[in-house]
Amino acid sequence: MSRLTIALDIMGGDNGPHIIFPAALTALQQTPHLHFIFCGPLNVMSLWLNQQLPNIQARITLSDCPQIVTMDDAPTHALRYKKNSSMRRVLDLVDKNEADACVSGGNTGALICMAYYVLKTLPGIDRPALITLVPTINNGKVYFLDLGANINCDSEVLFQYAVMGSVLAEQISHIKQPRVALLNVGSEDIKGNDQVKQTSRLLTDSQNINYIGYVEGNDIFSQKADVIVTDGFAGNIALKSWEGLVNFAIQEFKKASQHNLWSKIVANIAMPLFRGIYLRMKPDQYNGASLIGLRGIVVKSHGNASSEAFLYAIREAIQQVEMQVPDKIKGKIEAVLMERHE
Template identity: 60%
Template sequence: MSHLTIALDIMGGDHGPHITLPATVNALHIYPDIQFILCGDKQVIENYFSRYDIHADNYRIEHCDQAVEMDDKPSKVLRAKRNSSMYRMLELVRDKKANGCVSAGNTGALMAMSYMVLKTLPGIDRPALISSLPTAQHKKVFLLDLGANVSCDAETLFQFAVMGSVLAAEETDNPNPRVALLNVGSEQIKGNETVRYASKLLSDVPSLNYIGFVEGNDIFNDVTDVVVTDGFVGNIALKSVEGLGKLVVNELKRVSEKNLMTRIMAKIALPLFKKIYNRVNPDQYNGASLIGLRGTVVKSHGNAKSDAFFYAIKEALQEVNRQVPKKIQEKMETVLMERP
């Protein structure tokens, strides 16, 4: 991973520097060959870094006197916050001064700024948010869109499927990932007109391993490698999964502390509980990629902890190394030539 540069929005997210700076310190220690550009309030960053022994060659600070707030409207930030840490981060990628970037900031603002600053790849109308989730057999499934586009037509879903297949292929070393559309049933007559037409478009492209419709309960059963839907449904699905995961963890804690016998049993089962928790821990799946752009942009959860923000940095490095935007462009060119 040498000779790479990653720009970070230090001020973004629900907790800003309190989360992003500890994650940055961790990244600087683990990736000493990576150059980091820290976009944000210079004094805040320097004051925090003064506590640590960090080599000055590993990072530089881009002072920004504005920050995008989590409740800012995208239209507002495009007009009034071009000196923000989020905007500057994207400019660095556009100007080839950074290979990729990471922000935990306002999703709508990041989407709007990315679209304006970086532009979409040829053949792509809208970028999409995509992330991986754990499945059976210790594999991953990639779900998109996760909220960047609350409504989509069939052509947009088609483009999402192409982009998702590329990211899945790169991150799992599977050259022919299975792609499916999320629907209310697996039969071809199910769903609305948009989903059915998107299915027809995907069925006409030989280079995509399109397997048809899947339902919500198929997402984690290793039925497919990529699940495609609009951002409205995708965001609800993701948040429901995260909520269920937290419920399971909290219930395990509550039951294990109920009485002396359950505390003893919990201690015996602790190694198993840790193994299961580490498998489904949402922090390690933090880092939704905003794909379809002319550059690598990774969106961390706004309420992510420092460990989760670090995983988002790691995701950005992996995508930069694998040249995901370039490969999406190449795949789109192939697919467009195959379409009837």
């Protein structure tokens, strides 16, 4: 199997190297043909690498980056003044084909801004989108985009999101003719703003997309669709609401279980069932939002991700490389454009 190289932004996220190093080590143990390029301060990376076995050391290259993009950096400031940062370096490595993909848990706005500038979008794509998997009933999953890359999207951009989401569902989840839906305030044709209605018309007219119509917010987890499309404003709110609801349920269960002796007994009996539900809904295992639509593969990890969650982001990058996702999106977009000109 040919070598697969992923560049990691070691300083990205709230926890930085503390969670990234263990995740990278696990990924190397699980994937024999995987190599990493660590990007960050040399002294921090060398200290960890010197503690590893020689066979692990041989599969890691260090790239010294004296600058760090902080969570408070404005995207344009980071783009202009942080050219020697770990975030910028991972993108440059993908652009130069020295890495097959990159993963960062850093400042989302800065990453999107830098990635758009360095990698550019694929022909026929106006803007990249953040997409992730969300759990649904009956052990299903749905691809959900955009998660916040673009707050304001016109109908053409939303149409392109639908195409890209369809490709990802097809290639990564192996779903033939994935069902694509638009998030709306109602399922009836008369509902929604002009932007959503115009997007719906574009999708209805396309022979390359299996469009099924509108879904509402309470349908996100219903398994009615394989891909759900919305703008970054609504998408980010929906995603954060899901994460908050899971955490709320955990805290309420813990509080209720300590109410009295009887509640403690009931909680112990119900714990295996609750734990199974929690593991199914836990956002960690869905960490790794892909910034799709670019000429290279960029995966955004949650800034507060655990080591386990960051490992999922690395796995997402590996899958996209193996499935050659940018090439597949490019081919699908070309087919759609050709269809429109016929």
